[in-house]
Amino acid sequence: MRRLNAYALTFRLPIIIWQAIFFIGPLFFMIAMSFFLVKNYRMVEAFEFKNWDKMLSRNYVWDSYWYTLGLAALSSAVASLVAFPAAFALAYRSSESVRRWAIFLLIIPFFTSYLVRTFSWYVILAESGVINAGLGYIGLGPYTMLNTMFGTIVGYMTLTLPLVVILQTVSLASADRSLIQASQNLGCPPWRTIFAVILPAAKTGLIVAALFAFILSFGDFVAPYYLGGSKPPTLPILIIDTTKAGQQWPRAAVVAVIMMVTLFVVAFTAIFLAYRKRGSK
Amino acid sequence: MNEPLVVLDGVQKNFGDFFAVKRADLTIEAGEFIAIMGPSGCGKTTTLRMLAGLEAPSAGDIRIGGKRMNDVPPHQRDTPMVWQSLALFPFLNVRENVEFGLKMRGVSTAERRRRAFDWIERLEIGEFAERNIETLSGGQKQRVALARSLITEPQLLLLDEPLSALDAHLVIRMQGVLARLQRELGITFVYVTHSHSEAFAMADRVVIMSQGEIAQIGNPREIYRTPANRFVAEFVGRNNILTGTIESSDTDQVTINSVIGNFSAPTEGIHQEPGSLASIVIAADMVRITREATDAENTVVATLISEEFVGSIVTLFLEAADGTEFKVQLQERALTDLDVHAGGQFHLSWATADAHLLPENNG
Amino acid sequence: MRTSDWALRGYVLLVFVFVFSPVVMSMIFSFNSDRFPTIPLGGFTTHWYETIFADEDFWKAAQNSLIVSLCASLIATFLGFCTAYSDYRYTFRGQGAYLGIILLPPTIPLIIMALAMLAWFSKVGISGQVYSIIFAHTVLTAPFAMAIIRLRLNQMDESLEAAAWNLGASEWRAMREVILPFCLPAIVSSLFLTAAVSFDEFTVAWFVSGLNKTLPVHVLEIVQGTIDPQVNAVGTLVFLVSMTLVIIAQLAIFFRLNRSAK
Numbered sequence: 050m051r052r053l054n055a056y057a058l059t060f061r062l063p064i065i066i067w068q069a070i071f072f073i074g075p076l077f078f079m080i081a082m083s084f085f086l087v088k089n090y091r092m093v094e095a096f097e098f099k100n101w102d103k104m105l106s107r108n109y110v111w112d113s114y115w116y117t118l119g120l121a122a123l124s125s126a127v128a129s130l131v132a133f134p135a136a137f138a139l140a141y142r143s144s145e146s147v148r149r150w151a152i153f154l155l156i157i158p159f160f161t162s163y164l165v166r167t168f169s170w171y172v173i174l175a176e177s178g179v180i181n182a183g184l185g186y187i188g189l190g191p192y193t194m195l196n197t198m199f200g201t202i203v204g205y206m207t208l209t210l211p212l213v214v215i216l217q218t219v220s221l222a223s224a225d226r227s228l229i230q231a232s233q234n235l236g237c238p239p240w241r242t243i244f245a246v247i248l249p250a251a252k253t254g255l256i257v258a259a260l261f262a263f264i265l266s267f268g269d270f271v272a273p274y275y276l277g278g279s280k281p282p283t284l285p286i287l288i289i290d291t292t293k294a295g296q297q298w299p300r301a302a303v304v305a306v307i308m309m310v311t312l313f314v315v316a317f318t319a320i321f322l323a324y325r326k327r328g329s330k
Numbered sequence: 331m332n333e334p335l336v337v338l339d340g341v342q343k344n345f346g347d348f349f350a351v352k353r354a355d356l357t358i359e360a361g362e363f364i365a366i367m368g369p370s371g372c373g374k375t376t377t378l379r380m381l382a383g384l385e386a387p388s389a390g391d392i393r394i395g396g397k398r399m400n401d402v403p404p405h406q407r408d409t410p411m412v413w414q415s416l417a418l419f420p421f422l423n424v425r426e427n428v429e430f431g432l433k434m435r436g437v438s439t440a441e442r443r444r445r446a447f448d449w450i451e452r453l454e455i456g457e458f459a460e461r462n463i464e465t466l467s468g469g470q471k472q473r474v475a476l477a478r479s480l481i482t483e484p485q486l487l488l489l490d491e492p493l494s495a496l497d498a499h500l501v502i503r504m505q506g507v508l509a510r511l512q513r514e515l516g517i518t519f520v521y522v523t524h525s526h527s528e529a530f531a532m533a534d535r536v537v538i539m540s541q542g543e544i545a546q547i548g549n550p551r552e553i554y555r556t557p558a559n560r561f562v563a564e565f566v567g568r569n570n571i572l573t574g575t576i577e578s579s580d581t582d583q584v585t586i587n588s589v590i591g592n593f594s595a596p597t598e599g600i601h602q603e604p605g606s607l608a609s610i611v612i613a614a615d616m617v618r619i620t621r622e623a624t625d626a627e628n629t630v631v632a633t634l635i636s637e638e639f640v641g642s643i644v645t646l647f648l649e650a651a652d653g654t655e656f657k658v659q660l661q662e663r664a665l666t667d668l669d670v671h672a673g674g675q676f677h678l679s680w681a682t683a684d685a686h687l688l689p690e691n692n693g
Numbered sequence: 694m695r696t697s698d699w700a701l702r703g704y705v706l707l708v709f710v711f712v713f714s715p716v717v718m719s720m721i722f723s724f725n726s727d728r729f730p731t732i733p734l735g736g737f738t739t740h741w742y743e744t745i746f747a748d749e750d751f752w753k754a755a756q757n758s759l760i761v762s763l764c765a766s767l768i769a770t771f772l773g774f775c776t777a778y779s780d781y782r783y784t785f786r787g788q789g790a791y792l793g794i795i796l797l798p799p800t801i802p803l804i805i806m807a808l809a810m811l812a813w814f815s816k817v818g819i820s821g822q823v824y825s826i827i828f829a830h831t832v833l834t835a836p837f838a839m840a841i842i843r844l845r846l847n848q849m850d851e852s853l854e855a856a857a858w859n860l861g862a863s864e865w866r867a868m869r870e871v872i873l874p875f876c877l878p879a880i881v882s883s884l885f886l887t888a889a890v891s892f893d894e895f896t897v898a899w900f901v902s903g904l905n906k907t908l909p910v911h912v913l914e915i916v917q918g919t920i921d922p923q924v925n926a927v928g929t930l931v932f933l934v935s936m937t938l939v940i941i942a943q944l945a946i947f948f949r950l951n952r953s954a955k
Binding site for chain 3: 142156177
C-alpha cells in the first residue's frame with residue numbers, strides 16, 4: 050500500500066469535500082427534512098412521521114404515483130421501440146462514418162435546450178399548429194394533441210429518444226457480428242435473427258437504454274406540465290406545487306424520497322436483468 | 331574500494347502475496363552490457379523498474395555508484411529508460427522529446443537545443459527534428475527514444491524490451507546501433523528482453539530469471555554451453571536433455587543409463603551418487619547426424635519427425651525409440667548429402683566433451 | 694432486401710426529423726410576424742428579437758447564465774480532472790464509492806436535486822444567489838467532465854508519466870509537462886460541454902436561484918405566462934449558444950482523439 054502524500058491528496062480530496070457539501074449534504078438533509086414539521090409557515094426540525102402519514106394517506110398522491118410510474122414505463126417502452134429500427138439501421142446497415150456522424154448529431158440535442166424544444170412542440174401540436182394545418186390541407190383533423198397523454202409522450206421522446214438511439218446503436222454495433230452472420234447463414238429469417246440472436250447479444254445495452262429513458266421521464270416535469278396539461282399531476286409536478294406554494298417542503302421531500310426509492314428499485318431490477326447470465330431462465 | 335556500478339543485494343519485491351522478485355543478488359560493472367532474460371512474469375521488468383526507482387524494493391538494498399538508492403525517487407536518479415512502448419510524448423515534436431531530460435534539469439534553452447541536435451544527428455534522425463512523433467516509423471521512433479534517454483549522458487541506461495515492437499529486419503539493425511552506441515559511449519546497459527537472439531547477440535553477460543529468482547548469470551557462451559539447471563537448459567532453446575540414472579562417476583567422466591542407451595559427460599567437479607537421477611545436456615548444434623552408424627562415444631538412433639528452416643540454419647526434430655525428442659541444428663547446405671525425409675532413420679552422435687551434466691537434478 | 698434497406702433509411706430520417714424539427718420550428722417562428730404561431734406563416738419580422746434585446750430582464754438573465762456556465766464549467770472541469778486522474782493513477786480502498794459520489798448525480802432526477810439543494814442551501818444560508826446556481830451546476834456537470842477526461846487518460850500510454858519521472862521530472866512537474874498537455878483536448882472539450890449543460894439547465898437553477906434568473910429560467914417564466922413568440926427568439930438564441938458549445942466540445946475530443954489513436 051502506497052502511503053498518501055500531498056500530491057495524491059491534492060487530486061483525491063477536492064471532489065470528496067465538494068460533493069460532501071453540495072451533493073451528499075443536500076440528499077441527506079432532504080431525507081431528514083421529510084420528517085420535519087411545518088408550523089406557522091416555518092419549518093421546524095423534528096423527527097415525526099406526520100408528513101409521511103399525510104402524504105401516504107392521500108388518494109391523489111397515489112393516483113399521481115401510479116400515473117407517473119405508468120407514464121415513465123410507457124415512455125421507456127415507446128422510446129425503446131421507436132429507437133430500435135433506427136439503431137438497427139445505424140448499427141448494421143450504415144458505414145462507420147455515417148454511424149459516427151449520426152451519433153455526433155444526436156449528442157447535440159441531448160445536451161441542448163430541452164425546454165425550448167418542448168415549447169416548440171407546443172406550437173407544432175397545437176389546435177392551430179403545424180401538424181393540424183398540414184392535416185387540414187388533406188381534409189383531416191383538427192386533432193387535439195396538446196394536454197393529452199400523447200402530448201406528454203411526445204415531450205418525453207424529445208428528452209429521451211436521442212439518448213436511447215445512441216445507447217442502442219452503440220450496444221448493437223458492439224455485439225458480436227459473427228453470431229449474426231452465422232445465424233443468417235444457417236437460414237434464419239431476418240426477424241428471427243433479431244429475436245434469437247441480436248436482442249440477447251445486445252441485451253445489456255438495450256436494458257440500460259430503457260432504464261435511462263425511464264429515469265429521465267420519471268423525473269421530468271416539463272413534458273407532462275406543458276404538453277400533457279398536468280392532469281393528473283405527475284410526481285415532479287407535485288413536488289413543484291408543494292414546494293413553490295405554501296412552504297410545504299417536508300411534504301415535497303416525502304414525494305422526492307418516494308421517487309428515489311422507486312428509482313432504486315427499478316434501477317436495481319433493470320441492472321439485475323441486464324447482467325443476469327443467460328440460460329438461468 | 332572499487333565498488334561495482336550497480337549492486338543488488340538480496341533484493342526482494344512483493345505486491346501483497348505475489349512475489350515478483352523473490353531474491354536478486356547481482357553486481358554490474360561500469361561499462362558492461364548486461365541482459366536480463368526470462369519468460370514473462372519472471373521478475374525481469376520489476377528488477378529494471380526497481381533500478382529506475384519506479385518500484386521500491388520490499389527488502390534488500392540497491393546501490394548505484396556506491397550510494398544506497400532504495401528511497402531515492404525516480405526523478406532524482408539518472409537512470410533513463412528506453413520503454414517497451416517507447417513512451418514518447420505525443421504532443422511534443424522530435425526535438426522537444428529529446429530535450430525533455432535537459433529541460434527538467436534546468437539546462438538553458440540554447441544549450442539543450444544544441445545538445446539535442448547533436449544526439450539527433452548522431453542517431454541519424456536529423457531530417458525529422460521538427461516532425462510530429464506520430465508521423466515517424468517504428469525504427470525512427472526507436473532512435474528518438476534512444477536519443478531522449480541518452481541526452482543526459484547517464485552512466486546507466488535501462489532498456490525494457492525496446493525492440494519488441496519492431497519488424498525482424500529492423501531488430502537486427504537496431505541491435506547493431508545499440509551495440510555500437512554502448513561500445514562508443516562506454517555506458518552500462520541493462521537490457522531486459524525475452525529474446526535469446528537479442529540477449530546473446532549484444533550482451534557481455536546474461537542474467538536468466540525464473541519465477542522471481544536468478545537462475546543463472548554468465549556470459550552468453552557459458553549460459554548456452556553449460557546451463558546451470560534444467561530451466562535454463564530448456565529456456566535457452568535448442569538443447570537436448572537426457573535423463574537417466576548414474577551408472578558410474580569418477581573425476582573425469584560421469585555416465586548415465588537410460589532406455590535408449592548409456593551417455594557420458596564431463597564430471598565438472600560435480601559429485602553425484604551412482605543410482606541417483608541425473609540429466610545431461612547436449613546443444614543441438616553439437617549433435618552430428620548421419621545415415622550410417624558411427625563409432626562415436628555417444629550414439630542414438632532416431633526417426634525424423636519434422637524440419638524447420640531459419641535463414642541458412644535448419645533444425646531437425648527427431649524421436650528416439652522411447653519417444654525422447656532430439657533436436658539437431660546444422661547448416662542448410664549440409665543437408666544435401668543427407669537425404670532427409672520425414673520418417674527416415676538417422677544415427678545421432680556427439681562427443682562426450684560437448685555434453686554437460688546439469689549440476690542439480692531437479693527432474 | 695433493397696426495399697427494406699430504403700425503408701430503414703427513411704425511418705432513420707424520420708427519427709432525425711422528429712429530433713430536430715422542434716429546433717427548426719422554433720427558429721422559423723422566431724421570425725414570424727403573427728402573434729399566434731399558426732400555419733400559414735405571417736410575414737418576416739425581427740420584432741421578437743428587438744423585443745427581447747430591449748428587455749432588461751433578458752440581459753440580466755443572459756449575464757447570469759454566462760457567469761454561471763463559465764464558473765460552473767471551470768470548477769466542474771477542475772473537479773472532474775482531479776477525480777479522473779486519481780482514479781487513473783491510484784488504486785485505493787473505497788474507490789467504487791469515490792467514483793460513485795461524482796458519477797451518481799445524473800441518475801437522480803433534477804427535480805429531486807433541485808428540492809434537496811434548495812432546502813440544504815437555505816439551511817446553510819447560501820441560497821438564492823448566483824453562486825448557489827454555480828455550486829449546484831458543478832455537481833450536475835462534474836460527472837461529464839470526469840467521464841471525458843477519464844476516457845482521454847485511458848488512451849494514454851501507461852508508461853508516459855513514469856517516462857517523465859524517469860527523465861527527471863518530479864510528480865508535480867510531470868503533471869504540468871505531460872499529464873496536462875496530454876489531457877488538453879479533453880479538458881477543452883469538458884469546459885465546453887459542462888458550460889453547455891449548465892447553460893441549459895433550468896430545474897435546479899429555477900429552485901435555487903431566487904431572483905437571479907438564468908436564461909432558461911427566464912424562458913420558463915415566459916412560458917408559464919401566455920404564448921409569447923419572444924420564447925422562440927430567446928429559445929433560438931439559447932439553442933444556438935448551447936449547440937455551438939456542444940459542437941466545439943465534440944470537435945475538440947473527436948478530432949484530437951482520432952489523430953492520436955492512429
